[in-house]
Amino acid sequence: MSSSTPNRVQVNPAAQAIHDRSIVIDTMAGSLISPTPPPIDGMLYMDLMRQAGLTAVSLCLASEPNYTPDLRTALYRINDNLAMLDSYADRTIHVLKTEDIRRAKAEGKLGIIFYFESANMLEGDIALVPIFHRLGLRILQLTYSERNQLGDGCFEKHEQGLTQFGVQVVRECNRTGIVIDLSHAGRITALEAIAESEKPCIFSHANARALSDNPRNLDDEQIKAVAERGGVVGCTPYAPLCALKPGVPPTIEKDLMAHIDYVVNLVGIDHVGIGTDINNGRTKIIWESQSERKYSKTAHRKFAFEQKRLLDFQDHSAFPHLTESLLRHGYKEDAICKIMGGNFLRVFEANWG
Numbered sequence: 001m002s003s004s005t006p007n008r009v010q011v012n013p014a015a016q017a018i019h020d021r022s023i024v025i026d027t028m029a030g031s032l033i034s035p036t037p038p039p040i041d042g043m044l045y046m047d048l049m050r051q052a053g054l055t056a057v058s059l060c061l062a063s064e065p066n067y068t069p070d071l072r073t074a075l076y077r078i079n080d081n082l083a084m085l086d087s088y089a090d091r092t093i094h095v096l097k098t099e100d101i102r103r104a105k106a107e108g109k110l111g112i113i114f115y116f117e118s119a120n121m122l123e124g125d126i127a128l129v130p131i132f133h134r135l136g137l138r139i140l141q142l143t144y145s146e147r148n149q150l151g152d153g154c155f156e157k158h159e160q161g162l163t164q165f166g167v168q169v170v171r172e173c174n175r176t177g178i179v180i181d182l183s184h185a186g187r188i189t190a191l192e193a194i195a196e197s198e199k200p201c202i203f204s205h206a207n208a209r210a211l212s213d214n215p216r217n218l219d220d221e222q223i224k225a226v227a228e229r230g231g232v233v234g235c236t237p238y239a240p241l242c243a244l245k246p247g248v249p250p251t252i253e254k255d256l257m258a259h260i261d262y263v264v265n266l267v268g269i270d271h272v273g274i275g276t277d278i279n280n281g282r283t284k285i286i287w288e289s290q291s292e293r294k295y296s297k298t299a300h301r302k303f304a305f306e307q308k309r310l311l312d313f314q315d316h317s318a319f320p321h322l323t324e325s326l327l328r329h330g331y332k333e334d335a336i337c338k339i340m341g342g343n344f345l346r347v348f349e350a351n352w353g
Helices: 013-021 045-051 071-087 098-105 128-133 162-176 187-196 220-228 252-267 283-293 316-328 333-352
Strands: 056-060 093-095 112-114 139-143 179-181 232-235 273-274
Touching: 013 283, 013 316, 013 333, 045 112, 045 316, 071 112, 071 128, 093 098, 093 162, 098 112, 098 333, 112 162, 128 139, 128 162, 139 220, 162 179, 179 333, 187 220, 220 232, 232 252, 232 333, 252 316, 273 333, 316 333
Parallel strands: 056 112, 093 112, 112 139, 139 179, 232 273
Antiparallel strands: none
């Protein structure tokens, strides 16, 4: 395939025009390597993302077999992704500053943001934060769903909050320029990290618990806290977190839009974005042996592997249809541009420069 932008998905012309003008960011876009999504209709998945108008994607560098890498695994995954960037330099840009995202938009390339979904690889050593920053890390989630050396995950029964090491990591991320993500953090841990941070934090992929009662989702206090400090909630089309009714397959129009509307109405248009949690490289076997067995009673709300995405948001090709749905729901172009990526770009600039 050539380095030119592939043919795009057809939607309403007015919506497509807005989509084309927008900087589109997915703050939890799965992975492009380790594991690698299979081609779709012969198209590399990174080209499908470009076809869908994605400007930049945050890649979870270690998602197999789990999301909590040790130091050696984290270094190997960085090496893998740097090699990928070298191999596809004609269509990708390694995002280190916000200007790289704007350049990706101008050049029709895909901006790649390095992201770890757990800080386990720090192994209690604060000196590793600036080292990982030098290696390109730009977003770090403090905890996955369980307790680690920084704080508690959202599935811990007896939460104790942010640890002293967690406080040190928050401060060092602020100093070096790494965005703090709290999507899987426990409620107290998240609130304490937001209060401790001098820079805006994010929930890269989470929804409103008031609409979908899942421990991975956010209560109103969490949403308000991150917004009051300038941060953003990335609403997600991951079915177990999005479905308004457990077990009933959700859609963009009904379920995802309900979560977007809820957060907008609660804290305003400047604090909503999109984080898909689409990781099409993960197989059914990995799902069943890792996620389903570990979190079946709390995380998956009766959804099988084949049902984990919205009916109309199975992969990144659906992004233009989300823009179309926002327009249909009465959002104006400026608001759509903020939701599709502008709000996250503002947070990145505050953290990275």
